[in-house]
Amino acid sequence: MEKENKTGIQELKNEAVEEAMKAFLADKTNQTMANLMAVMRDARFLVPADFPPDVKKQVIEKAKRGEKVDTKIAPRMLPIIVQNQNGEHFAPAYTSIEQMKTNAQYPAILNVTIDELLRIGSAPQLNLKGIILNPDTDKMILHPKFIDAMKQVKAAQTQPQPKPGVQGQEKDIKMSRAQFELFARRTCEWGIIPGAVHKEKAEFMKKLEEQQGRFMAALYRQPYGDKIPFPYSEKDFDIMILDIDEETCVASIELPKQNLAPHMAASMYIVWNPKNDEMHYFTIEQRPQGEENVLCGFGENGKREELQTAPAAGNEISAVLDLVREEKEEA
Numbered sequence: 001m002e003k004e005n006k007t008g009i010q011e012l013k014n015e016a017v018e019e020a021m022k023a024f025l026a027d028k029t030n031q032t033m034a035n036l037m038a039v040m041r042d043a044r045f046l047v048p049a050d051f052p053p054d055v056k057k058q059v060i061e062k063a064k065r066g067e068k069v070d071t072k073i074a075p076r077m078l079p080i081i082v083q084n085q086n087g088e089h090f091a092p093a094y095t096s097i098e099q100m101k102t103n104a105q106y107p108a109i110l111n112v113t114i115d116e117l118l119r120i121g122s123a124p125q126l127n128l129k130g131i132i133l134n135p136d137t138d139k140m141i142l143h144p145k146f147i148d149a150m151k152q153v154k155a156a157q158t159q160p161q162p163k164p165g166v167q168g169q170e171k172d173i174k175m176s177r178a179q180f181e182l183f184a185r186r187t188c189e190w191g192i193i194p195g196a197v198h199k200e201k202a203e204f205m206k207k208l209e210e211q212q213g214r215f216m217a218a219l220y221r222q223p224y225g226d227k228i229p230f231p232y233s234e235k236d237f238d239i240m241i242l243d244i245d246e247e248t249c250v251a252s253i254e255l256p257k258q259n260l261a262p263h264m265a266a267s268m269y270i271v272w273n274p275k276n277d278e279m280h281y282f283t284i285e286q287r288p289q290g291e292e293n294v295l296c297g298f299g300e301n302g303k304r305e306e307l308q309t310a311p312a313a314g315n316e317i318s319a320v321l322d323l324v325r326e327e328k329e330e331a
Helices: 015-026 030-040 057-064 114-122 144-156 177-200 202-211 213-224 316-330
Strands: 044-050 089-093 108-113 131-133 140-142 171-173 238-245 248-254 265-273 278-285 294-298 304-309
Touching (some): 015 030, 044 089, 044 114, 108 114, 114 131, 177 202, 177 213, 177 265, 202 213, 202 265, 213 238, 278 316
Parallel strands (some): 140 171
Antiparallel strands (some): 044 108, 131 140, 248 265, 265 278, 278 294, 294 304
16 A cells, blocks of 8 residues: 555654653663653554455545545454564554555555554454554564553553564563553643643632542542552542632642652642632652652643752742742733
8 A cells, every 4th residue: 555645644753652662662661661651642653454355345445545435334444463473463553654664565554543552452353462563663562461551541531465474573561560650640640630630620629628538549540440459548648728818729739658759749739729710730759869859830731841959848838839929920
């Protein structure tokens, strides 16, 4: 199949995913694993596919030309499966068209979401050992445990040649419990919670005040799903809400110390203006031993920014209020 520019295939770029893959392969740490999973969460991928044998020829030709096919007659595409030297089967996926061999010939190439890719990788009828990302270059394997972990996280948010071989040395991705803990907490502290803070605003503060640790534990539980044991209880969250004045309410939340590791948040601070419903969200992020912790802020657009060295213990609320006041004066 020609690599046409009619279905978003040529335009698909995944520089962030490709950089995170290279960083992980060069240094397999909890941090590089978490970074990789974070950037993959909303990415799209290219998946080689074939047409089912019972599809009408005119439908195939129409699809190959990049023309829109009526959903009532659109074929259910079959992912092309590759086999390694041990006889194990994988579904190949690419981060961009540039990662494919220039002479690659596939009946079709699908532009899929990460959710669709995970469904392919875990489909029982395919009996796969995982997904192989960029089989012509990086050869990174996403194993079933990795796929299951990604599916749990996503649930919280909302072949032209017979059996071609997967040549070369594959780089496996297997997620340890420590790596999952880091990713789960980062998913909460960088995504789920700031998203809820900026979306729900006053309603978030109401739930926090009424439910306290039970509310926070429910948020942190989301990436774990039903199969992975959740390590925290509502008693692990120490919450204090202060009404400073009619325009300032501050929630100080000390987070669980259990499993606390570098690049997780040790505490978070939410500043709410009841008059205009404006929200600010901050975290004190743990750093490796010998380094100073960092005060981070998350904007309404989800952008994370390292603002300054973390203030001395006891001065956190004063520090975040100063930042909010400075932002207001600059506006």
